[in-house]
Amino acid sequence: MQxxxxxxxxxxxxxxRVYISVFAPDYPFTEFEQVLQAVPRVQITQFGSLRKAIQxxxxxxxxxxxxxPEYELVISxxxxxxxxRFYLSEDEYESKRQELTxxxxxxxxxxxxAEGILYDALNGPFTKQEVLIAQGIQPVExxxxxxxxYELSERKxxxxxxxxxxxxxxxxxxxxxxxxxxxxxxxxxxxxPGRNLKGGILPARKGRDKPLFYDxxxxxxxxxxxxxxxxxxxxxxxxxxxxxxxxQRVLTIRGDVxxxxxxxxxxxxxxxxxxxxxxxxxxxxxxISVLSQMGIGAAESITSENGDIFxxxxxxxKDRTVITAAxxxxxxxxxxxxxxxxxxxxxxxxxxxxKLYAKYVYLDKSRGKIIGGLVQAKVQVVSAFIGNExxxxxxxxxxxxxxxxxxxxxxxxxxxxxxxxxxxxxxRKEVDLFGDSGDNGDNLKGTQKxxxxxxxxxxxxxxDKIHQLEEARKKLMAYLSAKGDGEISIVQKAFPRTVLQIKxxxxxxxxxxxxxxxxxxxxLFYE
Numbered sequence: 301m302q303x304x305x306x307x308x309x310x311x312x313x314x315x316x317r318v319y320i321s322v323f324a325p326d327y328p329f330t331e332f333e334q335v336l337q338a339v340p341r342v343q344i345t346q347f348g349s350l351r352k353a354i355q356x357x358x359x360x361x362x363x364x365x366x367x368x369p370e371y372e373l374v375i376s377x378x379x380x381x382x383x384x385r386f387y388l389s390e391d392e393y394e395s396k397r398q399e400l401t402x403x404x405x406x407x408x409x410x411x412x413x414a415e416g417i418l419y420d421a422l423n424g425p426f427t428k429q430e431v432l433i434a435q436g437i438q439p440v441e442x443x444x445x446x447x448x449x450y451e452l453s454e455r456k457x458x459x460x461x462x463x464x465x466x467x468x469x470x471x472x473x474x475x476x477x478x479x480x481x482x483x484x485x486x487x488x489x490x491x492x493p494g495r496n497l498k499g500g501i502l503p504a505r506k507g508r509d510k511p512l513f514y515d516x517x518x519x520x521x522x523x524x525x526x527x528x529x530x531x532x533x534x535x536x537x538x539x540x541x542x543x544x545x546x547x548q549r550v551l552t553i554r555g556d557v558x559x560x561x562x563x564x565x566x567x568x569x570x571x572x573x574x575x576x577x578x579x580x581x582x583x584x585x586x587x588i589s590v591l592s593q594m595g596i597g598a599a600e601s602i603t604s605e606n607g608d609i610f611x612x613x614x615x616x617x618k619d620r621t622v623i624t625a626a627x628x629x630x631x632x633x634x635x636x637x638x639x640x641x642x643x644x645x646x647x648x649x650x651x652x653x654x655k656l657y658a659k660y661v662y663l664d665k666s667r668g669k670i671i672g673g674l675v676q677a678k679v680q681v682v683s684a685f686i687g688n689e690x691x692x693x694x695x696x697x698x699x700x701x702x703x704x705x706x707x708x709x710x711x712x713x714x715x716x717x718x719x720x721x722x723x724x725x726x727x728r729k730e731v732d733l734f735g736d737s738g739d740n741g742d743n744l745k746g747t748q749k750x751x752x753x754x755x756x757x758x759x760x761x762x763x764d765k766i767h768q769l770e771e772a773r774k775k776l777m778a779y780l781s782a783k784g785d786g787e788i789s790i791v792q793k794a795f796p797r798t799v800l801q802i803k804x805x806x807x808x809x810x811x812x813x814x815x816x817x818x819x820x821x822x823x824l825f826y827e
Contacts, residue, residue, distance in 0.1 A: 318365040379496040382434035442491035442507030449483040468632035483530040515546035680782040687795030700786035700803040784818030
């Protein structure tokens with residue numbers, strides 16, 4: 301069968317093999333590409349034979365390639381798509397369009413394609429490119445449950461100045477009333493199954509459910525507009541215990557703690573709009589806030605057994621007042637008092653003649669002053685000024701820590717963290733195998749339900765451990781934020797008669813000094 305001829309040669313085909321017969325010399329071999337474009341079905345597989353036949357003007361028939369089919373139909377192994385490519389010229393295609401369309405549809409049918417045929421694409425304009433002519437429907441995975449909780453205010457104090465007065469501001473207690481929103485869950489969706497070209501159903505993964513963690517004594521859940529909404533059962537203060545949201549009871553004293561109220565001892569948080577009079581005390585299991593701009597005088601004691609303390613004004617303790625918090629203390633200024641914090645002490649303006657004990661002691665970097673008294677910290681002290689122009693004796697001590705040990709602890713924690721993440725992913729796959737099992741395996745029975753509860757509990761236990769490790773990681777990273785094995789940072793000036801001690805190393809300031817002092821490898825460094 302002759303398939304192409306020009307003034308130099310003829311191409312013919314026998315049993316899908318392509319032959320060339322040359323009958324005129326001097327054909328430019330570089331122009332043969334134009335022949336292939338004119339006859340798309342020809343595929344040259346023996347270029348050496350083709351070149352020899354043309355260059356040596358060989359009249360006898362020489363095999364040079366093969367004849368491709370009119371079209372090539374390809375169906376993916378997963379039967380999710382079918383493509384076609386036509387090896388015809390545009391004129392050939394248009395002259396045989398109906399015949400080709402019928403042949404392709406029959407070929408699809410013979411290979412089991414029953415759905416997803418794209419007729420518009422199959423009957424579309426001619427192109428030499430591969431064309432998608434059948435498409436399966438991919439399953440749409442379900443969306444995981446989305447959970448949102450009440451966002452607690454960040455406890456980051458700031459000093460505001462209006463020209464006459466410095467205001468020490470901090471969003472400390474997040475108060476809510478009964479019925480207030482505390483969180484919500486948009487349930488997981490089931491997804492949509494897909495179908496392949498044979499009509500086979502492709503199941504969709506259901507979105508993962510996530511539990512809401514809340515204290516059932518103070519928080520309740522209800523179905524609202526397709527969501528599960530958490531609302532407060534009581535008036536109080538929002539708090540988080542690990543992943544669990546709760547409402548702590550708040551005692552609000554509108555006015556002063558004094559003869560009318562007596563000493564306060566409360567299981568929950570205490571908020572005082574006034575002050576605490578001299579000689580009186582306040583003890584609470586949770587947070588304590590004193591909101592008077594005037595602060596407090598010689599109160600006996602203020603103690604938070606498990607939370608933080610915020611004193612909006614200053615402390616004028618007359619060497620009597622003792623402030624103790626399990627976590628942090630925030631105060632505008634401290635005069636002649638004792639402050640003990642399990643974690644950090646934040647002072648806005650100055651500490652004068654006071655004793656401060658904590659892991660970290662921070663004063664404002666531009667105006668904060670430590671004048672007289674004693675500061676004992678485990679990790680770091682930061683202040684703009686230490687001492688004063690009158691050279692009042694001031695002692696700042698850092699107990700210090702083992703930096704190498706902290707790094708080792710952090711490395712071990714991160715390894716455990718990675719191991720837990722891998723374990724959680726493995727457990728989640730086990731949980732997914734149970735499919736639509738309900739929130740607590742309600743749709744399962746017998747051994748299946750028992751296994752589901754086991755894996756679900758194991759998963760939640762591992763996630764709780766992840767949260768614990770994250771809190772531990774933050775504490776270790778805070779240690780490493782200090783220089784060396786303990787640091788005293790003087791942002792502006794340290795004055796003479798200031799004594800700095802880090803571990804066993806001691807430095808007496810003899811002239812105005814600025815910079816950081818820290819200990820590393822049992823040596824005191826200054827920079």
